[in-house]
Amino acid sequence: MKSVLKWGVLCLVVYVIFLIVTLPAAHVLSKIQLPKGVSVSGISGTIWNGHAQRAQAKGFPISDVNWTLSFFPLVLGKISADINAGNMRDVAQISASGLVSFKGQHLKVENLLAYIPANLAISLLPLPIPIEADGRFKVELNRVDYEAGCQTFTGKGQWLNANFTGVTGVIELGDFTADLSCQDGSVVLHVKQPNRFGLTAKATIPANMQFKIEGRFKPEVSLPKEVHQAAQFFGQADADGYFPIKF
Numbered sequence: 001m002k003s004v005l006k007w008g009v010l011c012l013v014v015y016v017i018f019l020i021v022t023l024p025a026a027h028v029l030s031k032i033q034l035p036k037g038v039s040v041s042g043i044s045g046t047i048w049n050g051h052a053q054r055a056q057a058k059g060f061p062i063s064d065v066n067w068t069l070s071f072f073p074l075v076l077g078k079i080s081a082d083i084n085a086g087n088m089r090d091v092a093q094i095s096a097s098g099l100v101s102f103k104g105q106h107l108k109v110e111n112l113l114a115y116i117p118a119n120l121a122i123s124l125l126p127l128p129i130p131i132e133a134d135g136r137f138k139v140e141l142n143r144v145d146y147e148a149g150c151q152t153f154t155g156k157g158q159w160l161n162a163n164f165t166g167v168t169g170v171i172e173l174g175d176f177t178a179d180l181s182c183q184d185g186s187v188v189l190h191v192k193q194p195n196r197f198g199l200t201a202k203a204t205i206p207a208n209m210q211f212k213i214e215g216r217f218k219p220e221v222s223l224p225k226e227v228h229q230a231a232q233f234f235g236q237a238d239a240d241g242y243f244p245i246k247f
Contacts, residue, residue, distance in 0.1 A: 025050035032079070036105060037209075040065065055085070058209060059124060060116065062086060062094045078103040088115055091136055098141070109144035118159060124211075134170075135161040141180070149185030149207050156180060157189060166226045173197055196220050201245055216242040 026043040034040070042053025052065040065085040073080040079102055086095030098112025116137040138158040145152035159176040176199065178191045189203040201215025217234075218241050219227050234243045 033104065034102075060094055060120070062096070073101060076103075083112075086115075091115075092117055094120070106147040107144065108146075109141050112139075112141040112144075114139045114141075118162065124209075132165040134163050134165070135159055139180075150182040150187050151185075153180055153182040153187050166224060166230075168224055168226060171224055171227060191215065196223065198242070199245075211247065213245055213247045215245040217245060218242045 025045050025047045028047045029040060029043055037056075037058045039056045040052040040054070043050065044053075045051045048069045048071075050067055050069070053063065055062040055065045062085050064087070065083065067081040067083050070080045081100060082098075083100050084097045086093045088095040088097075094114070094116050096112060096114035098114075099110040100112070101108045116139065118133045118135040118137055121137055122131060122133045136159075138160055139155065140157075141153075141155035143152055143154050157178040157180055162173040162176055163170050164173070165171070173196045176191060176195045176197075178189050181188045181190070183204070185206065187205040189205070191199055191201040191203070193200055196219070198218035198220065199215065200217070201213060204212040206212075216238075217231070218237075219231055231237075231243045234245060237243050
């Protein structure tokens with residue numbers, strides 16, 4: 001009788017482990033409250049090694065999302081996963097890889113590398129004139145702690161092969177670099193010189209995604225005439241020839 005009981009308990013334990021290991025990702029994610037502004041669809045695989053055809057994060061579409069979930073953080077009610085999304089060789093789509101974890105609305109990120117098409121990101125900015133831009137934004141995040149606002153945000157950003165299409169054709173601007181940080185609960189992006197646009201700016205991004213940008217720029221003399229003409233839409237240049245930026 002004891003032998004039968006032992007075998008019964010062992011079979012039950014094995015069965016429970018099998019259920020946990022093969023737990024469908026779609027079933028679990030339907031029960032989880034994702035961070036505000038984040039959604040996923042086309043879910044397949046298990047909760048431990050899953051796939052989503054499409055995700056949305058703060059207005060940015062992300063395709064082909066794969067994750068590997070860690071077990072032990074779940075004991076504390078936290079989801080922690082290595083994320084790999086998109087194709088980094090495809091300049092037309094968002095791609096990312098890194099460690100992401102969240103508990104409720106508390107988001108943490110470590111060692112994340114992401115590429116974002118410039119035309120997509122710039123389309124979200126309240127520019128005074130429409131701009132058809134190209135290139136890619138490269139974002140390297142060392143550490144992020146975000147809960148009802150920015151707590152920690154360290155990393156760097158670049159606009160690689162920046163260019164936009166003007167009347168006379170494509171105008172090359174080279175690369176732009178920026179430091180990323182937190183200030184009063186908002187993500188802050190500091191764009192620094194040197195760059196062909198002579199741009200120095202500070203962009204503040206609060207939790208509600210209502211951008212605030214302040215800075216100034218002075219295009220190189222060698223840039224096409226239409227660039228200097230378009231600069232006048234931003235206001236009157238100061239005594240040093242810099243145009244203001246304030247949105």
